[in-house]
Amino acid sequence: GIQVEQSPPDLILQEGANSTLRCNFSDSVNNLQWFHQNPWGQLINLFYIPSGTKQNGRLSATTVATERYSLLYISSSQTTDSGVYFCAVKETSGSRLTFGEGTQLTVNP
Amino acid sequence: NAGVTQTPKFRILKIGQSMTLQCTQDMNHNYMYWYRQDPGMGLKLIYYSVGAGITDKGEVPNGYNVSRSTTEDFPLRLELAAPSQTSVYFCASRLQGAEGYTFGSGTRLTVV
Numbered sequence: 001g002i003q004v005e006q007s008p009p010d011l012i013l014q015e016g017a018n019s020t021l022r023c024n025f026s027d028s029v030n031n032l033q034w035f036h037q038n039p040w041g042q043l044i045n046l047f048y049i050p051s052g053t054k055q056n057g058r059l060s061a062t063t064v065a066t067e068r069y070s071l072l073y074i075s076s077s078q079t080t081d082s083g084v085y086f087c088a089v090k091e092t093s094g095s096r097l098t099f100g101e102g103t104q105l106t107v108n109p
Numbered sequence: 110n111a112g113v114t115q116t117p118k119f120r121i122l123k124i125g126q127s128m129t130l131q132c133t134q135d136m137n138h139n140y141m142y143w144y145r146q147d148p149g150m151g152l153k154l155i156y157y158s159v160g161a162g163i164t165d166k167g168e169v170p171n172g173y174n175v176s177r178s179t180t181e182d183f184p185l186r187l188e189l190a191a192p193s194q195t196s197v198y199f200c201a202s203r204l205q206g207a208e209g210y211t212f213g214s215g216t217r218l219t220v221v
Contacts, residue, residue, distance in 0.1 A: 001168070004151075031208050033208070033209075033210065035212075041197060041214070041215050041217075042212075042214055042215075043199065043212040043215075045209055045210060045211075045212075048208045048209055050208075086151060086152070088152075088210075095157075095159070096142070096154050096157055096167060097142075097154070097210065098154075099144075099151035099152040099153070100151050101150060101151045102150075102151055
């Protein structure tokens, strides 16, 4: 099946800093999503972005499907950004979402 | 519109016991999924369903069973619980043709 690799596995920031999270995948996809899992375990869908660039407030994401990677940018980070960020993809030939291992982000005040 | 509702939120089982994790959605989504998340790991697909009466195995189906008798409900059954099934279980749904997944709040299961 498709492989999804996220980096870095852990990231510690001071409030106000910017960061970039990366997701590499091993096959063609027609669905790519970024999720945030907050410290209480709730999964929130951030972006559906199989290609191109999207922005939502301080967060933005870019997917270069031809090169099989996606980036999630967090600007002016806040303590509420802490949690685990997951990338999930669906192969073009498949019917289910495969998750990466996540990036654990800690934003300190 | 409650979204995806999972019950119970927490449960402790003894080895060999069985239980059913409930999942209900009120968005008329035809696709439903069960994932498990082990500590420090991503989510792994257990079973999924593309509509009432249709189910299929995911990556890690062993030890579990599902049924989909209605569009709204997708229960996950654990038979003969084992410590390896200690995990957080998430149910999700989406509408065919739409790409956004809606997740429930999870069920934290401990098998002792």
